[in-house]
Amino acid sequence: MCRLFGLISSPLRTHATFWLLDAPDSLSAQSHREPDGTGLGYFDAAGTPEVHKAPIAAYEDRLFAREARDVESATFLAHIRYASTGGLDVRNTHPFEQEGRLFAHNGVIEGLDRLDGHLGEDRSLVHGDTDSERFFALVTRETAAHGGDVSAGLVSAARWVAANLPLYALNVVLVTAQELWALRYPGTHELYVLRRPAGGRHGSRHLDHTGRYGHLRVRSAHLGDRPSVVVASERMDESPHWQLMAPGELLHVGPDLRVTSRVALPDPPAHPLTLADLRPEAAASQRPE
Numbered sequence: 001m002c003r004l005f006g007l008i009s010s011p012l013r014t015h016a017t018f019w020l021l022d023a024p025d026s027l028s029a030q031s032h033r034e035p036d037g038t039g040l041g042y043f044d045a046a047g048t049p050e051v052h053k054a055p056i057a058a059y060e061d062r063l064f065a066r067e068a069r070d071v072e073s074a075t076f077l078a079h080i081r082y083a084s085t086g087g088l089d090v091r092n093t094h095p096f097e098q099e100g101r102l103f104a105h106n107g108v109i110e111g112l113d114r115l116d117g118h119l120g121e122d123r124s125l126v127h128g129d130t131d132s133e134r135f136f137a138l139v140t141r142e143t144a145a146h147g148g149d150v151s152a153g154l155v156s157a158a159r160w161v162a163a164n165l166p167l168y169a170l171n172v173v174l175v176t177a178q179e180l181w182a183l184r185y186p187g188t189h190e191l192y193v194l195r196r197p198a199g200g201r202h203g204s205r206h207l208d209h210t211g212r213y214g215h216l217r218v219r220s221a222h223l224g225d226r227p228s229v230v231v232a233s234e235r236m237d238e239s240p241h242w243q244l245m246a247p248g249e250l251l252h253v254g255p256d257l258r259v260t261s262r263v264a265l266p267d268p269p270a271h272p273l274t275l276a277d278l279r280p281e282a283a284a285s286q287r288p289e
Helices: 059-066 112-125 131-145 150-164 280-286
Strands: 003-008 014-019 037-043 049-055 069-073 075-081 096-098 101-109 167-175 180-184 192-196 207-210 217-220 228-232 249-253 259-263
Touching (some): 037 069, 075 167, 101 131, 112 150, 150 249, 207 228
Antiparallel strands (some): 014 217, 096 101, 192 228
């Protein structure tokens, strides 16, 4: 299953080190199949998005994913991909960038011909083959239609997909230079939130988060003395304060770290899919490891 990770410390910028494939030689890592792509997005001091990503299609790409990346930003977005739609190509690797926003997705949307028709000329925003980037293009269009309100755009796009297309899951993290949004829909996959005070629950610890299977690791000494909010596909440390988002919940973290959330999509998809309904490669990408 794809892994999502978002981190925000706004308005303060934070140094953090990411390993997108940690401990590659461990027995644990060897017991699970290789991901199909890894990516890291963040913003430079001027607010310009930076994206580093690679498909896991060659030895050089695996080296890229396993080397430490030390970066500074107020927001970060990391993704580990197991392909469901689109081949092993950098253009199909998350996160995606549009209009100064970064986006990553875990799930499966089908009926892509109909989605393409609904996008119309906005299909030009899409450079790859994935359902994820197509949905992001719809979010971008709906955000513009709602006067730049990302929350409204994200909900409008998700409601259209939920009403019109076959849907297995739509877990999303979207970031700008100062804000973060997350959506869990419906309840197919987990998505957790941690409101982390400075120093964590003990008040004196830096951030050191590691995914269950050792694929993603994040460290930040800066977060020993400043608060942050983390969104992730799984609990990534021992804190008891991780909260599972409700099905249909939209979460927004503002530039001052103020967190708001609501159940924006209370109804189930009109055309829900099960694992048995998916193509074999799509089903494989959605199973827990």
